[in-house]
Amino acid sequence: MARLDGRVAIITGAGSGIGRAAARLFAREGARVGVADVNRERAETVAASINDTGGEALAIACDVTKGADCERMVADTVKRFGRLDVMYNNAGISPMGLVHEMSEADWRKVIDVCLTGVFLGTRHALPHLMKQGGVVINTASIAGITGQPGLPHYCAAKHGVIGFTKVVALDYAKYKVRAVAICPGAVVTNIGESMGISVDPNVTRQLGAALHPLGRACEPEDIANAALFLASDEAALISGVILTVDGAWTCGHTFPVPGQQ
Numbered sequence: 001m002a003r004l005d006g007r008v009a010i011i012t013g014a015g016s017g018i019g020r021a022a023a024r025l026f027a028r029e030g031a032r033v034g035v036a037d038v039n040r041e042r043a044e045t046v047a048a049s050i051n052d053t054g055g056e057a058l059a060i061a062c063d064v065t066k067g068a069d070c071e072r073m074v075a076d077t078v079k080r081f082g083r084l085d086v087m088y089n090n091a092g093i094s095p096m097g098l099v100h101e102m103s104e105a106d107w108r109k110v111i112d113v114c115l116t117g118v119f120l121g122t123r124h125a126l127p128h129l130m131k132q133g134g135v136v137i138n139t140a141s142i143a144g145i146t147g148q149p150g151l152p153h154y155c156a157a158k159h160g161v162i163g164f165t166k167v168v169a170l171d172y173a174k175y176k177v178r179a180v181a182i183c184p185g186a187v188v189t190n191i192g193e194s195m196g197i198s199v200d201p202n203v204t205r206q207l208g209a210a211l212h213p214l215g216r217a218c219e220p221e222d223i224a225n226a227a228l229f230l231a232s233d234e235a236a237l238i239s240g241v242i243l244t245v246d247g248a249w250t251c252g253h254t255f256p257v258p259g260q261q
């Protein structure tokens with residue numbers, strides 16, 4: 001028996017990077033998956049790749065900053081697959097900027113996608129999750145637990161996601177709904193696009209290797225594997241947890257210890 005047999009999941013930002021890896025992995029583990037992305041073509045490509053390889057997926061065009069889109073995303077998934085067990089709020093953007101130069105619009109855009117989008121996905125999923133129990137998985141970031149230079153709006157949003165996750169864990173435990181947040185370190189994805197830059201994956205790999213004491217960057221599958229565990233029954237008593245997948249980046253600073261190799 002696969003780890004998500006019989007389950008239905010929605011993943012936002014599933015057209016690329018972490019969300020795409022999670023959609024494919026969840027489908028291989030038996031879940032039927034709503035593949036949601038603001039970029040319809042990407043969502044369709046990922047859903048088709050799942051359907052072509054024996055899985056079941058529904059492509060959904062959804063801008064997570066719009067309540068009506070999120071409501072339709074959940075309704076279409078439940079209409080197609082009959083239930084909802086996992087709401088994985090993963091969509092995010094990460095443009096850089098300094099506070100004294102930042103426009104109000106730039107600030108609001110990041111808060112809208114990275115924080116309000118998590119609220120809206122959760123808001124519309126909960127009535128379905130509460131029927132039989134389920135899990136909300138939110139993609140936060142190490143920027144949700146540490147300050148990261150050049151990312152004031154992103155850090156504010158991701159810290160907010162962590163607080164939000166904890167409250168959902170408390171308020172919905174009585175409905176057997178769990179809520180968890182994952183904090184990835186440096187992941188080799190297309191997130192640079194949202195910074196307006198094209199990042200060579202090998203540069204991210206080098207950066208990750210330098211930043212992560214474990215010596216390599218995260219691949220999207222590293223995060224998807226953590227999400228799979230948290231979505232599965234193996235994590236039945238895990239709620240409110242903030243799980244870093246960052247190769248020990250946020251543990252502290254390493255330095256040569258005198259007398260040790």
Ligand SMILES: NC(=O)c1ccc[n+]([C@@H]2O[C@H](COP(=O)([O-])OP(=O)(O)OC[C@H]3O[C@@H](n4cnc5c(N)ncnc54)[C@H](O)[C@@H]3O)[C@@H](O)[C@H]2O)c1
Binds near residue numbers: 190
């Ligand atoms: N890549 C990293 O190093 C890293 C580190 C920590 C956290 N994260 C977080 O991981 C999540 C996934 O990012 P990724 O690295 O896979 O990036 P990515 O750019 O590869 O994928 C993000 C996807 O989200 C979609 N998206 C953007 N705005 C959206 C919106 N308004 N509505 C719906 N979809 C939208 C994009 O079209 C894209 O397909 C984000 O929340 C990001 O903040 C990434």
